[in-house]
Amino acid sequence: MVDKSTKPASAPPQAATETVLQAVNLTKRYGAAVAVDNLNLTLTRGEVFGMLGPNGAGKTTTILMLLGLTEPTAGAVRVLGFDPARDPLAVKARVGYLPDSVGFYDELSARENLSYIARLNGLAYATAQQRIRTAIDRMGLSEVIDRPVGTFSRGMRQRLGVAELLLKEPEIIIMDEPTLGLDPEAAQGFLKLIRELKHEGITILLSSHLLHQVQAVCDRVGLFSHGRMVISGAVAELAQRILGGGYRIVIEASGDHRAIQTALLALPGVKKIEAAERDHFVIVADRDLRADAAAAVVGAGGSLIGLDVEAPSLDEIYATYFKEATNGAIA
Amino acid sequence: MAQSLELSSQPAPSDAPARGRKGSPWTGLWAVVGKEMADHLSSVRMQILEVLILLTAVGAVYAVMQNVRQTVSQDPFIFLRLFTTARDPFPAFVGFLSFLVPLIAIAISFDAINGEFSRRTMSRVLAQPIYRDALLLGKFLAGLFTLSLVLTAIWLLIMGMGILGLGLPPNGEEVARSLIFLVATIFYGGIWLALGMVFSTVFRQPATAALAGLSVWLFFTIFWGMVTSLLARTLSPVTYGLPEEILRQLQTEQAISRLSPNTLYVEATLGILNPAVRSFGILLPSQLEGAVMGAPLPLAQSALLMWPQLTGLIAATILLFALAYVLFQRQEIRA
Numbered sequence: 052m053v054d055k056s057t058k059p060a061s062a063p064p065q066a067a068t069e070t071v072l073q074a075v076n077l078t079k080r081y082g083a084a085v086a087v088d089n090l091n092l093t094l095t096r097g098e099v100f101g102m103l104g105p106n107g108a109g110k111t112t113t114i115l116m117l118l119g120l121t122e123p124t125a126g127a128v129r130v131l132g133f134d135p136a137r138d139p140l141a142v143k144a145r146v147g148y149l150p151d152s153v154g155f156y157d158e159l160s161a162r163e164n165l166s167y168i169a170r171l172n173g174l175a176y177a178t179a180q181q182r183i184r185t186a187i188d189r190m191g192l193s194e195v196i197d198r199p200v201g202t203f204s205r206g207m208r209q210r211l212g213v214a215e216l217l218l219k220e221p222e223i224i225i226m227d228e229p230t231l232g233l234d235p236e237a238a239q240g241f242l243k244l245i246r247e248l249k250h251e252g253i254t255i256l257l258s259s260h261l262l263h264q265v266q267a268v269c270d271r272v273g274l275f276s277h278g279r280m281v282i283s284g285a286v287a288e289l290a291q292r293i294l295g296g297g298y299r300i301v302i303e304a305s306g307d308h309r310a311i312q313t314a315l316l317a318l319p320g321v322k323k324i325e326a327a328e329r330d331h332f333v334i335v336a337d338r339d340l341r342a343d344a345a346a347a348v349v350g351a352g353g354s355l356i357g358l359d360v361e362a363p364s365l366d367e368i369y370a371t372y373f374k375e376a377t378n379g380a381i382a
Numbered sequence: 383m384a385q386s387l388e389l390s391s392q393p394a395p396s397d398a399p400a401r402g403r404k405g406s407p408w409t410g411l412w413a414v415v416g417k418e419m420a421d422h423l424s425s426v427r428m429q430i431l432e433v434l435i436l437l438t439a440v441g442a443v444y445a446v447m448q449n450v451r452q453t454v455s456q457d458p459f460i461f462l463r464l465f466t467t468a469r470d471p472f473p474a475f476v477g478f479l480s481f482l483v484p485l486i487a488i489a490i491s492f493d494a495i496n497g498e499f500s501r502r503t504m505s506r507v508l509a510q511p512i513y514r515d516a517l518l519l520g521k522f523l524a525g526l527f528t529l530s531l532v533l534t535a536i537w538l539l540i541m542g543m544g545i546l547g548l549g550l551p552p553n554g555e556e557v558a559r560s561l562i563f564l565v566a567t568i569f570y571g572g573i574w575l576a577l578g579m580v581f582s583t584v585f586r587q588p589a590t591a592a593l594a595g596l597s598v599w600l601f602f603t604i605f606w607g608m609v610t611s612l613l614a615r616t617l618s619p620v621t622y623g624l625p626e627e628i629l630r631q632l633q634t635e636q637a638i639s640r641l642s643p644n645t646l647y648v649e650a651t652l653g654i655l656n657p658a659v660r661s662f663g664i665l666l667p668s669q670l671e672g673a674v675m676g677a678p679l680p681l682a683q684s685a686l687l688m689w690p691q692l693t694g695l696i697a698a699t700i701l702l703f704a705l706a707y708v709l710f711q712r713q714e715i716r717a
Contacts, residue, residue, distance in 0.1 A: 120715055140405035140511040148509035154502025170413035171510040
């Protein structure tokens with residue numbers, strides 16, 4: 052199943068276009084309540100996709116349906132060519148899942164916990180022991196491999212959770228709120244790890260409501276609200292669509308105020324000038340126009356004092372989208 | 383929805399096969415059994431109960447020894463006496479078992495399912511390539527095997543002490559009878575094990591599940607007798623004092639009391655361990671015609687006598703497990 056229909060802007064950097072996960076009109080109802088409403092989602096090999104949204108937006112339910120842990124009310128899912136509702140074992144053998152607030156058997160050691168998972172995966176003893184060793188070493192837990200997990204910190208548990216994922220050498224990893232509750236340093240380490248896994252060709256689907264972290268690692272993101280994925284695409288692309296141009300460039304320049312303003316506005320790619328006080332200009336552009344802006348200021352006879360760019364932030368996109376959505380601007 | 387990039391014309395995956403799951407539901411079963419048995423056998427709560435039951439066995443055997451040494455030569459079923467004889471202040475070993483076994487079974491199973499939820503391991507384990515069936519059955523089998531292991535060890539211990547104390551080996555029939563007794567005891571435990579699993583599926587708090595299991599046990603141990611006679615008096619009242627009426631009331635009472643696993647177990651053990659028992663409940667003089675009082679029944683006849691009770695115990699175990707299974711399959715696993 053090769054996906055040719057995705058727009059180029061949303062393709063991952065590697066330009067690999069093999070579809071590994073596809074959900075079509077996926078719906079889950081609990082009685083009258085709709086948890087997931089007509090979700091369409093396609094992941095290509097090697098990309099990192101972030102599911103964003105407030106708690107209760109349907110992210111976890113979506114994940115459970117993708118894994119075959121919950122039956123969809125309607126719609127279809129294909130994961131690596133398998134249907135999770137009919138062939139969950141094939142899916143679960145190839146997909147690693149890290150639940151939010153991952154739990155272990157506290158009285159067992161890290162090695163014993165992983166051994167159990169290896170046996171559930173049907174790995175032979177020798178293979179299992181070797182993979183456990185490798186995974187534990189990689190996660191930096193070799194010092195504590197024989198200590199009961201009850202003594203582990205939250206960050207260590209999280210890393211043990213990833214070690215467990217590595218055991219089955221997955222093609223897809225799904226993480227539910229992976230950085231929640233980690234201290235900033237551990238969270239950074241975790242994001243670095245996600246990038247490493249991506250470079251190994253593993254497709255990663257993660258859900259989060261910590262937007263700036265998602266922005267740092269995701270190729271594409273989807274915003275979830277009330278069971279629907281209301282918008283999706285690469286961050287820059289979303290910025291383009293929602294914010295009408297993503298880059299805010301702040302310029303400090305002295306000289307002929309009016310001339311500088313005209314010169315800046317004349318630059319191709321500039322959408323508008325947000326603020327133009329005495330020596331302070333803020334322009335909104337669809338790309339990073341710092342060099343052009345500097346040239347324009349100098350060309351208008353001004354002298355450049357300061358130049359800064361604010362890349363589009365997901366927080367802003369998110370806030371703007373939901374503000375406009377409630378105002379009826381985007382229906 | 384208009385903003386979604388993926389709304390472009392994706393073909394719906396249509397080659398989904400007809401209903402039915404692929405792969406064996408028992409994949410990973412033995413991994414679960416192994417892990418759970420290791421947990422049970424090393425857990426402190428099991429060790430406490432094992433010590434308790436061991437002390438009981440030693441106490442009961444010692445008390446019986448004092449009693450039966452003199453009659454060794456006359457009694458053909460001396461080894462069975464080790465299980466059934468009560469001597470002040472010790473009740474018979476079967477009596478001990480009838481309330482210790484439920485306790486062990488409930489202690490093993492009350493946190494089987496909800497414990498996985500409260501440790502937040504459930505979704506992680508079920509994300510492995512196994513079905514829920516394997517998890518539930520694995521936990522149940524692990525409990526049953528643990529129980530069998532403990533009970534078999536104690537059975538061997540009693541037989542061993544018997545051989546040492548009495549100075550003669552058990553005969554074949556004694557071994558056969560006490561083995562059937564062992565099987566009945568294991569399935570009596572199986573009922574409480576399955577009940578514990580039902581409660582551990584229904585209640586999210588392990589403490590609630592344990593209390594619910596213990597209340598059912600207490601209800602059947604203490605209150606069921608009262609409920610039985612009350613119900614029998616209401617359902618089959620004795621109005622004129624006719625023998626038929628009295629008989630019918632007694633029969634009703636017996637039928638109701640057999641709804642309790644305790645009654646089934648006590649009758650089953652009585653039937654198989656005491657060869658002289660030829661009927662449970664009331665015996666009419668007409669049924670005793672030509673019988674030699676106190677003469678032992680052959681093994682096959684005793685087995686026939688307690689067969690309904692034994693199958694009742696097994697059937698109740700299976701039914702309760704099936705209930706737990708249905709409840710667990712329908713449960714949402716998000717936690």
